[in-house]
Amino acid sequence: MPELPEVETVRRGLKKLLPGREVQSVKTDWPKSLQGSKADVQQFLLGARIEAVHRRAKMLLIELSSDYTLVVHLKMTGQLVFQSDKERFGAGHPTDSLAHKLPDSSTRVEIAFTDGSRLFFNDQRKFGWIRLLPTPELEHLPLFQKLGPEPLDPSFSWQQLRAMLQRRPNASIKAALLDQTVISGIGNIYADEALWGAKIHPTMPIRSLSLVQIKRLHGELISILQLAISKGGSTDKNYVDAKGKKGSYLHFARVFRREGQSCPRCGNAIIKLRVSGRGTHVCPVCQKLKSPRAAKTEANQ
Template identity: 60%
Template sequence: MPELPEVETVRRGLEALIVGKKVASATSDNPKSFPNAPQDVASFLVGATIQDIHRRAKLLLVSLSSGYSLLVHLKMTGQLVYVDSGVRFGAGHPNDSLVHELPDRSTRVAISFDDGSTLYFNDQRKFGWVRLMPTIEVPNIDFMKKVGPEPLEADFTAAQFAQRFARRTRTNIKAALLDQSVVAGIGNIYADEALWGAHIHPQRLVASLSEDDFERIYIDVRAVMNLSIEKGGSSNKNYVNAEGKKGSYMDFARVFRREGLACPRCGATIEKLRVAGRGTHICPVCQTI
C-alpha cells in the first residue's frame, strides 16, 4: 500500500487524533503483527500517554511517555484507523458497502484509550508489523542506518538526489528508485508517475542518465508526492487514512493503473510491463529507452 504520501497522511491524521491520549489496553491476535506484545505491552504501553507521531520513509514512529516508542510499518495492506465511539470504518466513502464496524477479520492489533476510543491496526496480508522498543534505541535499528534521505525535505537538492544513485549504476532506474537506501519513501505508484513526468523509460540504465535526466526525475518525484499528500494519498484498494477514508490521488494519476487509456500528454495508449519484478506503466511514445 502505502508509500511516503500515504504514510504521511496517516501520520498527520494520528497527530490530530491521538496525541495526548492515554492507553488503557492493547491486544493482538497475531504474533507476527506485534511480536513483542505479550511481554512489553503491560509494562510500556498500557498507562502511557501518546507524545508525538513522526515518520521516517514509510515507517511511523509513535513516541510514548514511558520512554518507549511504537514503530508501525504498513507494508502492502496495513491500515491504522482511529475509531471514536459511533464512528464507523469507511464512513463517508461513496460506496456504502465499504462501511462496517471495526474490528473486522483483518484487525491484527487494537489499542484502546481511556476515553473509549480505539486505534486499529488492520492488515489483510499480514506483511506489516507493530513493534515496541525504547525510544533511545530507535536511531540504532538497521532500518534507520540504511534508509536514504527524505526526498521532500526543503534542503534536499537535485545534485544530492543524483549523487545518491552513484552506487546503483548497473541496474535500471525503476529498481533504483524503489531502493529505499537510495532515496526514502518512493514506491511503485510514484516511481511510475515520476518517470512519466520526466520522460524517462523505467528500463533505462542508471549509468545512461544525464544530470539533466536526474534533475527532471527529482522535480517529478517531489511534485507527484507533494500533490498526493495534498490529495490525501492514493487509494488503489486497501489504503485509508486514520479516519478510515480513502485518498484521491488516483483521480490525478497519469499512467499508474491506466493501461489501455490515453496518455494525457500525447494521446498514445498507455502500456503495462514488468520491470524490477513490479507491474510498471508507461507511455510508449513519451518514454523511450
C-alpha cells in the same frame, strides 16, 4: 501500497487524534502484527501516554511517554484507523464510515485508550507490523540507519539524488527508486508517475542518465509526492487514512493502472511492462528507452 503520501496522510490524521491519550489495553490475534515481548508491552505500552506521531520513510512512529515508540509499517494492506468513543457506540450519522464497523475480519491489533476511544491496526494480508522499540535506540537500528534521504525534506537536492543513484550505476532507474536505501518512501505507484513526468524509461540504467534527466526526476518526485499528499494519497483497494477515508490520487494518475488509455502528453497508448519484478506503466513515446545521446550516435552510424 501505502507509500510516502499515504503514510504521511495517516500521520497527519493521527497527529490530531492521538496525542494525550493513555493506553489502557492491547489485543492481538496474530503475533507478527504486534512484535515485542509481553513484559515490554506490560511495562512500556500499557499505561503510557501518546506524545507525538512522526513519519520516517514509509514507517509511522507513535512516540510514547515511556520512552518507547510504536513503529508501524503498513506494507501492502495495512490500515491504522481511529475510532472515537462516540463512533464506537454508534452515535453520529455516517453509519457507512469504516470507523463504525471496527473491529472487522482484517483487524490484527486493537489498542484501547482510557477515554473509550480505540486505534485499530487492520491488515488483510498480514505483511505489516507494529514493533515496540526504545525511542533512543531507533536511530541506531539498521532499519532506520540504512534509509536514503527523505524526498520532501527541504535539504533534498538534485545533487543528493544524483549521489545516491550513483551508488547503483548498473541498476535500472526504477529498481533504484524502489530501493529504500537510495531514497525513502517511493513505491510502485509514484515511481511510475515520476518517471513519466521526467520522461525517463524505467529500464534505463542509471549510468546512462543525463544530468538534465536527473534534475527533472528530482523535481518530478517532489511535485508528485506533494500532489499525492494533497489528494489524501492513492487508494487502490485497501488504503484508508486515520478516519477510514480513501485517497483520490489515482483519479489524477497519468500512467499508473492506465494501460491502454492515452498518454495525457502525447496521446499514445500507455503500456504495461514488468521491470525488476513489478508491474510498470509507461508511455512508449514520451519515455524513450535510449538516451538522446545514444539515439543520436546510432542515427549517425
